[in-house]
Amino acid sequence: MSALSSFQQIPIIDVAGLFGTHEQQLAVAEELGKAAREVGFLYVTGNGVDQALFDDLLAVTKRFFALPLEEKMKTYIGKSSNHRGYVPTGEEGGYLDKDEAAPEQKRADLKEAFDLSLDLPADDPDYLAGNPMVGPNQWPDLPGMAETVNRYYDAVLEFGKVLLRGFALALGEPADRFDALVTKAPSQLRLIHYPFDPSAEDRQGIGAHTDFEVFTLLKPTEPGLEVLNGAGEWIDAPPVEGAFIVNIADMLEIWSNGAFVSTTHRVRKVADERYSFPLFFNVDYDVLVSPLEQYVREDGSNKIPLKAGEHLYAQTVQVFTYLQKRLKAGEISMPEVWMKTNSFGREAELARESTGAADPTLATTA
């Protein structure tokens, strides 16, 4: 369905034109569309996000992860009802190597993380109603952390809204096609820390996966990210000065009915201490994402409509130990419609090609 090529390099696109005239926006959108169709990954420069905000974020993140475990666990994610807080080593088990034979052979890494999202007040009606992904963040007792992180979050979110307009144009839609869908979206920002690990050479870290939202805006401090190309080869995506790494995620794959590809990526283990900051840009929880009219095929081979928030939640439940425990205890339940992890993306497509399995992301087979 997609024209995913055997790319060897990831394109770098200056998106400053998205802040300019309609013609300038269209010119950028054309480049975005080509990258989204053929690669699914791109770097964006000219994004207008002040480097100082990132420097401050990195500094406060280092201070947080240097705290004793006891302090970090005061914000343990399992204490929240809306998936916010500290993720200790091993908590996140779902991105394990999929090609290992026995469950016990599946490898995890030593990473720890701090997960947050749009910091809504505690009296937010959706939060009070029990929405599992929206509401306030948990913050540790670390002076300045909430303000510093939220400043970065707000700036990147604003850029994300601009980039969303670029993707709307790239899809042949009006620029403001999706604007109204982003009012209090569960767009998660993760602060991820990979400790120094001398045994980590040439080992797989976070297993191959796609992202669940619309697109991801990523800033890592070191190399390690790899992207799967159309030939099934893993291509390095090292950090580039002043750029975000952007990858197309599951919701754009649905809107475009597979024309844009949610690109499978993974994180190679590296010995160096490393930090990574993905912001997973999403639309509002209850938005039903289905193929845009111009992409609908008459043969019925169309992507399944999914509620953006429910898809995110269902994927998250499959990955986090504390949510698995709640699920087994009957405290939470899966949404009515949900996909197994790794249903989207190029790797899943390659696996289906070799096994002849049906595509679960199509409405006809779901």
Added chain:
Amino acid sequence: MTGGWVRNGIAVDGAEPTEPAVVWWLQAPSKHADLRLPHDGTDGLMCFAGTTTWREPSLTWVPELQLEASAFEDTGICTWDGADLLEAGSFAEGSRTVSYVERWQRLPGSGGEQLALSTEGGRLVRTGDYALTVLDTRASGGDFVCVAWVLRESGWVVDHCWPPGAQAPPPPTHVEQEPIVTLADGRTWTVEEHRKAVSSRG
């Protein structure tokens, strides 16, 4: 197998591995200490310290101090998966025998100096930048406590502990040949084992 290990997943009865606790196992030449602190609640809380024996391919941990006594011999068959250590074994759950596989990964920076100290009702094991102090004073009306330490530039700091707010002495700053040391709790501790860090060449 000496050094510091963090568990990163336990697969029970062939199920998918999960990690519901922070588990450190510090192994000096023959002495060990192990703290298993659940992320949430106390279900699965364990702490023990004792002597480890190796009879290929099995490791056996014989406890000398333990939070809760276990009737089960703690023996695991060990294999390597790259740099990870896989420990397979079984334990009793009621009348049923349950199999498990635990994945152990090196605690970064735990490859340095190894030290095991003992006192009446106490054991301290240090491996590189990590240490566990286990104290059991329940026989004299006290508590069972365990403190997990990490070595920072400022010195030893508490990383986590059981119960919350537990007090126990950190490792000594410097040990040479002396057979006993006095720790911050004022008690004398016997040096059971001491292996200095191997300095790199060049």
